[in-house]
Amino acid sequence: MDDNAVDGNAIGGLMMAVFGTEMTTAVATCGSCGAVSQVAELPVYMPGLGIVVRCRSCESVLMVFTGVRQVTCVDLMGLASLG
Amino acid sequence: MAGTAVRGRLSWQTATVGPVTDETAKVRTLRLEVPDWPGHRAGQHVDIRLTADDGYQAERAYSIASAPGEPLAITVERLDDGEVSPYLTEEARTGDQLEVRGPIGGYFVWESGPGSGEPLLLAAGGSGVVPLRAIVRERSRAGSSVPVRLLYSSRSWEDVIYSSELDLPPDGVQVIYTLTRTHPPAWQGYARRVDEQMLAEVAWPASERPLAYVCGPTNFVESVAAGLVGLGYPAGRVKTERFGATGQ
């Protein structure tokens, strides 16, 4: 994992606010390579413009969160499943 | 009652800074008073939000330093190029207000339970010791006798957080330090970054089915977690929490 990355633990609060429940133990399946991981163990990048959650195995984008004018935009299209 | 608890967890609550304690030159512990605080589990964190008088806001996540049942406290390390940590470690004083969201986290948590008491390996890189200290305190509070080894990597002795507490560990808890940049003249302990040799000497053997918690900068966590898996720890028995690159 890149030294600059944090992991899904760091966005536990954001995900709780977005999904209404604890999500760090949720299981994410990558839509590109099929790798399965708990959210807590996924690499997370926070470049200030938004939050990018990637696959641990192939580094494809799984989720993107951005905040524009108090609205949180959530893109989960990189996931095959999350639950 | 359930509605109140859910509201407490999902939304921001106003917190008042209580007593503050300087742990090291760059690290401070702040007690936080939150009305209706729902309690927390060892290993969890909170999100802290600050608001400037022009409305500007900044948020960061900080591990909870206290055990369940103890007053809520966070321990913050000042990052030189930080925006929130310099405020929390140098400016904030008792009576100031900030916002808290949490407690957060169901993965990097530990509680004593009716399990078979497998040993705990806790590995801390720098301020990664904060949630692990909460785990050790919870173990004492719960009256657990699970064997614990805490491997604590710090730049120097002066950077060791909670040193007076860790120097008198409870029965069954061993603390092993490694100082990576400078060490006192008569230092007999490890004086290098954690490596496979050190892990082989310190970590519980995989045959004892230990549970590991590794917390600190990302490169520390990646290296230690890989090392433990290399010693035979199943990946699912190595829990990780990565703080990113701290530029140390």
Next chain:
Amino acid sequence: MSPVSRGFRRKREAAPADRVPPGQYVTKDFPVLSAGPTPHTPLSTWTFSIDGGREPLSWTWEEFRALPAETLTTDIHCVTRWSKLDTMWEGVSLDVLLGMVDYDARYVLAFSDGGYTTNLPVADLLGGKAWVAFGYGGAPLGAEHGGPARLLVPHLYFWKSAKWVRGLQLRDTEVPGFWENYGYHIYGDPWREQRYAGD
């Protein structure tokens, strides 16, 4: 309404107002902000290509470094509100690169190692406004800041200056890049504070 945290303010250093676009503060740091892991493409396999012209064009690292390059000092402005003044760069102007291509497209999508993209009008790459930069501060551009080469378009918010750039796709229609897809402004002029779509 959030309570004010007494004594908290955003980081700020004094800066001349005519140099700093609205809503920005000046920093002496150079934050490393990335949406993904730092790529490590070996120079032996690195290429920069321009597709969508009459014929695709591509340069190896040696060919790219043999092109005329220039040094420049400029200010950069990140949409996350920091500005850094008098940054020194070395790079090949897009006037040189696009000057070798036969095209009539009006837009580009810049693409990078790791999958990052950003869109720009061709006009904003021409007339001495944009470079493929390989040097920063008098030294080779470090990987964490986009090396071996990044796009440099200082008159727009810095998310348009794609790190680890590997080429441009010339297009007749504008297609939003990575951040533009998530609500960031399609153009991104810091002087008109075009941070988000609709600004």
